[in-house]
Amino acid sequence: MKYTTAIFDLDGTLLNTLGDLREAVNAAITPRGLPPVTETQVRERVGNGIRNLITRCMPDGTPDSEIDACLAAFRTYYNDHLMDYTHPYPGVTELLQALKDAGMRIAVLSNKYDPAAKALIRHFFPRLVDLTLGERPDVPRKPDPASCKEILSDLGAAPESTVYLGDSAVDIHTAQNAGIDAIGVTWGFRSRETLVEAGAVQLADRPYELSTLLLGPDIDALQKAFTSHGFAFTYFATKEQATAYLAQECAGKTVGFGGSITLDQMGAYEALSQTAQVHWHWKGEAPCVNAQIFVTSANGLSATGEVVNIDGASNRVAASLYGAKTCFMVCGLNKLAPTVQDAIERARNVAAPRNAQRLKVQTPCAVDGKCHDCRSPARICRSLVVHMGPPLSFERYEIVLIGEILGY
Numbered sequence: 123m124k125y126t127t128a129i130f131d132l133d134g135t136l137l138n139t140l141g142d143l144r145e146a147v148n149a150a151i152t153p154r155g156l157p158p159v160t161e162t163q164v165r166e167r168v169g170n171g172i173r174n175l176i177t178r179c180m181p182d183g184t185p186d187s188e189i190d191a192c193l194a195a196f197r198t199y200y201n202d203h204l205m206d207y208t209h210p211y212p213g214v215t216e217l218l219q220a221l222k223d224a225g226m227r228i229a230v231l232s233n234k235y236d237p238a239a240k241a242l243i244r245h246f247f248p249r250l251v252d253l254t255l256g257e258r259p260d261v262p263r264k265p266d267p268a269s270c271k272e273i274l275s276d277l278g279a280a281p282e283s284t285v286y287l288g289d290s291a292v293d294i295h296t297a298q299n300a301g302i303d304a305i306g307v308t309w310g311f312r313s314r315e316t317l318v319e320a321g322a323v324q325l326a327d328r329p330y331e332l333s334t335l336l337l338g339p340d341i342d343a344l345q346k347a348f349t350s351h352g353f354a355f356t357y358f359a360t361k362e363q364a365t366a367y368l369a370q371e372c373a374g375k376t377v378g379f380g381g382s383i384t385l386d387q388m389g390a391y392e393a394l395s396q397t398a399q400v401h402w403h404w405k406g407e408a409p410c411v412n413a414q415i416f417v418t419s420a421n422g423l424s425a426t427g428e429v430v431n432i433d434g435a436s437n438r439v440a441a442s443l444y445g446a447k448t449c450f451m452v453c454g455l456n457k458l459a460p461t462v463q464d465a466i467e468r469a470r471n472v473a474a475p476r477n478a479q480r481l482k483v484q485t486p487c488a489v490d491g492k493c494h495d496c497r498s499p500a501r502i503c504r505s506l507v508v509h510m511g512p513p514l515s516f517e518r519y520e521i522v523l524i525g526e527i528l529g530y
């Protein structure tokens with residue numbers, strides 16, 4: 123286990139606090155004749171402390187004394203309404219419990235004022251968090267690293283064995299300033315693009331991905347789950363090792379590739395072409411339907427041993443069902459979900475929207491990164507296949523899991 127300490131941001135990472143923040147802002151500003159703000163506006167304006175949120179919800183040039191009065195009104199209301207609408211994001215409590223059970227120390231660092239941050243953690247995550255620090259007088263806010271370093275010191279944690287997890291550029295910058303690794307989470311208040319621009323090199327789309335990333339996959343359990351369904355299963359720590367394995371297994375054969383960002387990121391076409399006759403429509407060829415081996419990825423793998431794929435043209439899922447004698451399903455750790463329902467949810471709400479954005483199609487998910495179950499003519503998810511076992515026409519059907527984040 124590389125990390126022994128995890129520091130989490132609060133708002134937008136552990137808790138969805140937008141509803142109560144909206145109510146408290148409106149309780150502060152509407153008595154002054156200002157229009158109420160929406161949850162979307164709060165989402166856009168939150169960050170860097172409550173005073174900044176209030177300031178952004180008031181007209182430019184509002185005197186400091188008026189902002190201070192609004193801030194006081196906000197706190198009066200918010201202190202009594204911290205938990206009217208606030209709730210943990212789905213899977214977050216289970217994530218914290220899994221990290222705790224594995225012996226990790228857990229801290230929370232927030233730009234929300236300290237008493238409110240502590241009250242929320244006590245209520246929602248009792249006994250799961252070792253230390254919570256919110257905004258305090260005379261201590262600079264994130265992205266200043268002062269509080270982050272205080273946590274390291276108080277918990278006796280080394281920077282190299284600590285990871286910071288948050289949903290905003292402020293979080294990524296805080297980790298950078300403190301000299302610790304960061305993982306951005308995409309389910310909160312800010313976009314994937316914002317996190318990447320801030321320098322996030324690792325991103326997680328669902329809390330269960332963090333469990334796998336931080337604790338590592340349970341290879342024995344996965345092997346058992348997939349083989350019980352009739353799939354072969356191999357695991358490689360790196361994409362280079364997996365690529366070398368595939369090149370060896372495919373040597374001298376005709377190989378068809380399904381459309382796959384994972385294979386692209388692995389450089390698999392170039393590597394396998396050294397030893398095999400590889401056909402890939404992403405390289406300007408027609409989709410290959412009569413190769414001896416079909417290599418592709420999946421959009422979701424369940425820890426219970428099922429494989430989920432979603433497709434538009436559907437040549438990829440068709441070739442995974444019939445044609446070749448051997449199939450390799452090559453997936454990064456990010457494709458692992460606890461259940462087949464989670465894997466389907468992932469395929470529909472993570473993989474399909476990201477592909478829609480990549481392809482720049484006119485679908486609702488291309489705009490906001492979430493599935494709206496659209497009936498758009500440009501809809502890209504038209505086939506959903508759950509492999510509960512290898513199709514009978516295949517002689518070998520192998521899940522190749524790689525210990526890295528790859529593809530969608």
Ligand code: SF4
Nearest residue numbers: 474487493494496502
């Ligand atoms: S159903 Fe529509 S909105 Fe949902 S992922 Fe597919 S294309 Fe996007």
